[in-house]
Amino acid sequence: MEYWEFHVGRADRRQRALLVGSAVFVGLVIAATLISKGSTGFQWIVSGITVGSIYALIAMGFSVIYSSTRVINFAQGEFSMLGGMLMYSLSTRGGLPPWLGFIFSVLIVTAIGAALERLTIHPMRDQSVITIIIITIGIAIALRAVAKWIWGTDPVKIASFSGDSPIRFLGAAVVPQSFWVFGFAIVVVILVFLFFNRTLLGKGMRAAATNSDAASLVGVSSSTSSLIAWTIAAAVGAAAGIVIAPINFAGYNFGIMLGLKGFTAAVLGGLGSAPGAVVGGLVLGVLETITAGVFPSGYKDAVAFLILILVLLIRPQGLLGRAEDVKV
Amino acid sequence: MSDPMKAGKTALGGGKEYRTLLIFAVAVFIVPAWATFIPGDVLHMDIVNIMVFAGIYSCVVIGLNLLVGYAGQISLGHAAFFGVGAYTTAILCTRFSWFPTWLGVLAGVLLAGAIGWLVGVPVLRLKGHYLAMATLGLGEIAFILFTQLKWLTGGTIGVPQGLNVSVAEIPSLSVFGFRFDTDIKFFFLAWGIVVLLMLLNINIIKSRVGRGLRALHSSEVAADAMGVDTARYKTRVFVLSAMFAGLGGALFAHFQRYINPESFVFSVSILFITMVVVGGMGNLWGGIVGVIVLTFLPSVIQALPQWIPGIPESLTNFSNYSLVLYGILLILFMMFMPQGIAAGLSRGLAFTQKRGRRLRDRFEARKYEGH
Amino acid sequence: MAEERLLEIDNVTKLFGGLAALKEVSFTVSPGEIKAIIGPNGAGKTTLFDVLTGILRPTSGTVLLKGQGTVGLRPDQITAMGMIRTFQTIKLFEGMTVLENAMVGCHSRTGSGFLATGLRLPASRREEARIHEEAMGVLKDVGLERRALEVGTNLPYGQQRMLELARALASRPEILLLDEPAAGLNQYETGELSALLSRFRERGITILIVEHDMGLVMDISDEVVVLDYGEVIARGAPEVVQNDPKVIEAYLGIEAD
Numbered sequence: 001m002e003y004w005e006f007h008v009g010r011a012d013r014r015q016r017a018l019l020v021g022s023a024v025f026v027g028l029v030i031a032a033t034l035i036s037k038g039s040t041g042f043q044w045i046v047s048g049i050t051v052g053s054i055y056a057l058i059a060m061g062f063s064v065i066y067s068s069t070r071v072i073n074f075a076q077g078e079f080s081m082l083g084g085m086l087m088y089s090l091s092t093r094g095g096l097p098p099w100l101g102f103i104f105s106v107l108i109v110t111a112i113g114a115a116l117e118r119l120t121i122h123p124m125r126d127q128s129v130i131t132i133i134i135i136t137i138g139i140a141i142a143l144r145a146v147a148k149w150i151w152g153t154d155p156v157k158i159a160s161f162s163g164d165s166p167i168r169f170l171g172a173a174v175v176p177q178s179f180w181v182f183g184f185a186i187v188v189v190i191l192v193f194l195f196f197n198r199t200l201l202g203k204g205m206r207a208a209a210t211n212s213d214a215a216s217l218v219g220v221s222s223s224t225s226s227l228i229a230w231t232i233a234a235a236v237g238a239a240a241g242i243v244i245a246p247i248n249f250a251g252y253n254f255g256i257m258l259g260l261k262g263f264t265a266a267v268l269g270g271l272g273s274a275p276g277a278v279v280g281g282l283v284l285g286v287l288e289t290i291t292a293g294v295f296p297s298g299y300k301d302a303v304a305f306l307i308l309i310l311v312l313l314i315r316p317q318g319l320l321g322r323a324e325d326v327k328v
Numbered sequence: 329m330s331d332p333m334k335a336g337k338t339a340l341g342g343g344k345e346y347r348t349l350l351i352f353a354v355a356v357f358i359v360p361a362w363a364t365f366i367p368g369d370v371l372h373m374d375i376v377n378i379m380v381f382a383g384i385y386s387c388v389v390i391g392l393n394l395l396v397g398y399a400g401q402i403s404l405g406h407a408a409f410f411g412v413g414a415y416t417t418a419i420l421c422t423r424f425s426w427f428p429t430w431l432g433v434l435a436g437v438l439l440a441g442a443i444g445w446l447v448g449v450p451v452l453r454l455k456g457h458y459l460a461m462a463t464l465g466l467g468e469i470a471f472i473l474f475t476q477l478k479w480l481t482g483g484t485i486g487v488p489q490g491l492n493v494s495v496a497e498i499p500s501l502s503v504f505g506f507r508f509d510t511d512i513k514f515f516f517l518a519w520g521i522v523v524l525l526m527l528l529n530i531n532i533i534k535s536r537v538g539r540g541l542r543a544l545h546s547s548e549v550a551a552d553a554m555g556v557d558t559a560r561y562k563t564r565v566f567v568l569s570a571m572f573a574g575l576g577g578a579l580f581a582h583f584q585r586y587i588n589p590e591s592f593v594f595s596v597s598i599l600f601i602t603m604v605v606v607g608g609m610g611n612l613w614g615g616i617v618g619v620i621v622l623t624f625l626p627s628v629i630q631a632l633p634q635w636i637p638g639i640p641e642s643l644t645n646f647s648n649y650s651l652v653l654y655g656i657l658l659i660l661f662m663m664f665m666p667q668g669i670a671a672g673l674s675r676g677l678a679f680t681q682k683r684g685r686r687l688r689d690r691f692e693a694r695k696y697e698g699h
Numbered sequence: 700m701a702e703e704r705l706l707e708i709d710n711v712t713k714l715f716g717g718l719a720a721l722k723e724v725s726f727t728v729s730p731g732e733i734k735a736i737i738g739p740n741g742a743g744k745t746t747l748f749d750v751l752t753g754i755l756r757p758t759s760g761t762v763l764l765k766g767q768g769t770v771g772l773r774p775d776q777i778t779a780m781g782m783i784r785t786f787q788t789i790k791l792f793e794g795m796t797v798l799e800n801a802m803v804g805c806h807s808r809t810g811s812g813f814l815a816t817g818l819r820l821p822a823s824r825r826e827e828a829r830i831h832e833e834a835m836g837v838l839k840d841v842g843l844e845r846r847a848l849e850v851g852t853n854l855p856y857g858q859q860r861m862l863e864l865a866r867a868l869a870s871r872p873e874i875l876l877l878d879e880p881a882a883g884l885n886q887y888e889t890g891e892l893s894a895l896l897s898r899f900r901e902r903g904i905t906i907l908i909v910e911h912d913m914g915l916v917m918d919i920s921d922e923v924v925v926l927d928y929g930e931v932i933a934r935g936a937p938e939v940v941q942n943d944p945k946v947i948e949a950y951l952g953i954e955a956d
Binding site: 072074120123124127128129130131134135137138139140141142143144145146148149256260263264267271296298299301302305306308309312313316 | 396402450451453454456457458460461462464465466468469472473475476594595598601602605606609649650651652654655656657658659662663666
């Protein structure tokens with residue numbers, strides 16, 4: 001008995017060592033930055049947290065759809081793009097009060113997401129995952145093209161929710177919108193986490209991804225599960241796109257990079273894990289901003305993807321993800 | 329059924345496939361003939377030029393289909409190998425004006441293969457989504473390097489304008505003094521290569537190696553147990569597909585005469601994989617069918633207003649709606665032909681053949697009754 | 700006595716998380732014998748096969764095949780050494796014909812690679828012809844030669860089992876590991892299987908068989924090893940094991956109907 005407990009302990013310890021190692025690594029990078037660059041370094045980290053919260057928000061959308069359907073939605077970034085652009089039309093140009101513009105934009109994108117699921121994903125539910133992935137790529141191309149048609153190619157600026165005068169914070173300047181992004185990310189993560197872990201519907205949806213029989217026992221068909229997941233993902237994506245637009249601007253082709261980074265953050269943290277999305281997003285954001293400060297800024301994305309590949313090779317299920325049962 | 333012993337032997341030799349390849353080669357090589365006879369403003373597209381690009385993409389996609397369709401290993405980063413092939417020959421042939429272009433192409437192929445091996449060995453341990461993500465990341469890193477290593481690649485401006493070299497463009501490809509410097513000449517070069525690659529492809533698939541790849545696609549555990557060294561097969565097929573992509577890239581550089589990172593972005597990797605899936609994964613002809621359909625699709629969409637009079641003037645600004653249509657068509661293809669167009673075509677063909685046979689039988693029967 | 704052992708399993712333990720699927724399992728298989736492993740569901744029989752064929756690495760213990768250690772070797776290397784298996788849940792290759800399935804079985808004894816097959820070098824063409832002939836040969840052995848060109852997974856269940864057997868046989872194994880080959884077969888088919896296995900033995904193929912069908916086990920096996928909760932609880936001639944009270948308690952008692 002003792003013999004095999006030792007082994008179990010070892011496996012656990014390895015995982016813990018990896019997590020602690022990653023944390024120490026990130027901590028060391030942050031400490032080194034702070035020591036060597038002082039307040040500039042602190043400024044980088046603060047911006048990194050903002051950027052990271054953006055990635056975390058996008059990552060949530062991927063996670064929601066992945067954990068309930070095992071599909072990776074390549075149109076996820078486009079939901080955010082659409083959210084930002086609609087907000088621009090409704091509020092910045094259309095004169096609706098921001099909160100109303102927010103609600104309408106999110107509602108429209110959510111409706112689009114749900115409709116797309118019913119029209120294209122639902123009829124194909126028995127097909128292979130790669131077929132469905134290509135369909136989501138088709139959706140992304142079409143949405144991007146529609147946006148280009150409607151809004152043109154120039155990026156647009158959306159007014160910040162509460163002004164643009166930076167707040168001084170321990171020597172770093174933080175635009176107020178950053179707090180909105182950060183706060184919003186926290187709220188969304190908590191809501192999604194509670195939904196999937198505390199409600200019967202959410203648990204059923206997670207079950208539906210791996211075992212549709214078990215899920216139907218709880219009364220969730222994989223069909224409803226997919227619809228709800230897409231609806232939530234579209235809503236979260238759109239809202240994220242609106243909150244980050246004042247910092248990032250908005251443009252018809254902004255969805256690709258947002259999608260890629262969000263996806264990376266999701267995998268980094270562990271696909272399908274809500275807390276993982278946050279950790280992944282923040283780690284990615286902070287490391288990326290620091291790299292951009294230290295190295296020529298063009299390499300910052302390379303670092304992000306390098307980290308991604310390393311994580312995949314060492315721990316494919318991500319930092320906080322759980323290993324799935326390997327099918328033999 | 330006829331004697332399986334005998335029938336098996338012909339199927340084994342791939343006789344049917346070689347016949348199809350011959351018909352295909354003849355059909356492709358007469359394209360320029362009718363393309364020159366039809367005045368360009370009837371179809372409103374330069375068929376030969378588009379076909380050259382289709383030929384170049386076919387090199388990539390044939391290899392990718394071997395990797396994705398047969399061996400079941402996904403790659404979302406093949407634009408990287410396409411780029412390595414293109415940059416290698418472009419840089420060599422513009423930096424050193426004496427450098428033989430064919431040697432540049434060869435260097436591009438080999439370097440793409442070598443990089444494929446270096447990244448393939450660790451990355452191919454991953455499966456499914458994880459492999460997709462890792463290859464996507466590799467593709468992105470390659471793109472960033474193409475953009476950032478300015479001293480080598482000329483940055484965003486590309487080769488040769490971004491480099492401090494005396495030549496104004498990448499030299500055209502020349503082999504034994506014969507220069508492939510027009511669309512028509514390049515057409516025959518590119519499609520000649522495609523036919524050779526297809527021959528190689530058919531040979532591999534209809535052999536021990538092809539069976540090993542299909543076996544590992546179906547069940548890695550069972551393939552292992554039957555004695556297939558799956559890790560080695562995966563690496564080898566990855567390297568081969570990287571070399572095919574490198575070859576396509578090298579041809580691309582010598583045809584277009586300039587290159588910049590834009591031709592090797594993430595969406596190009598996605599385009600390649602889309603061509604494989606739309607054409608038909610694991611279908612011998614799927615890759616080429618997918619390439620031809622998706623390469624012509626934008627031109628066809630752009631030409632639509634000229635073909636059909638009465639389409640409103642506002643829509644003649646193609647760039648706006650052509651991509652919308654492209655996206656929608658992509659979705660529709662997947663929804664109605666999830667096995668790919670090639671499979672759909674051959675099913676349709678079999679159906680009409682069966683019907684034809686039935687009609688003939690009925691006709692024969694009636695003739696017989698008449699007697 | 701040393702050469703009398705084709706396969707030696709020595710103190711093999713396999714742990715999954717906190718659970719021991721195999722606990723210090725030891726036994727040997729002599730050339731030419733048919734040895735059966737029986738035991739209730741979850742006793743670790745399939746895990747043992749996975750360990751023997753290199754799919755799983757044992758937590759501790761050694762496995763010797765023809766005197767050579769196999770722990771740490773890849774499955775394909777073990778297959779090449781002359782030990783091959785079939786699967787409890789049929790794992791035919793999808794989309795491949797009956798003939799092609801059998802041809803994959805020849806993999807470990809052939810060597811043409813990408814270059815040789817891609818260029819259709821003469822050596823590779825000769826090899827293809829040989830593979831074809833041998834694959835047809837094993838299909839004939841199990842009576843599937845007339846269905847060679849059908850897609851393997853479209854065969855009726857019983858014939859799929861036979862095809863798995865043929866595929867394994869195509870590797871010309873010295874020892875064949877069969878994981879519940881009679882599962883899902885009707886009485887007639889089981890009878891055929893039994894006759895087939897006896898023919899294999901006459902050809903000198905050693906067989907290690909996991910089986911629930913007691914009739915078959917008692918009929919063909921020289922010796923029976925009984926596993927329960929990952930431990931060997933009894934071994935010996937079929938009729939001896941059959942009357943072992945420990946076995947009756949653990950296995951036959953539960954199964955009796």
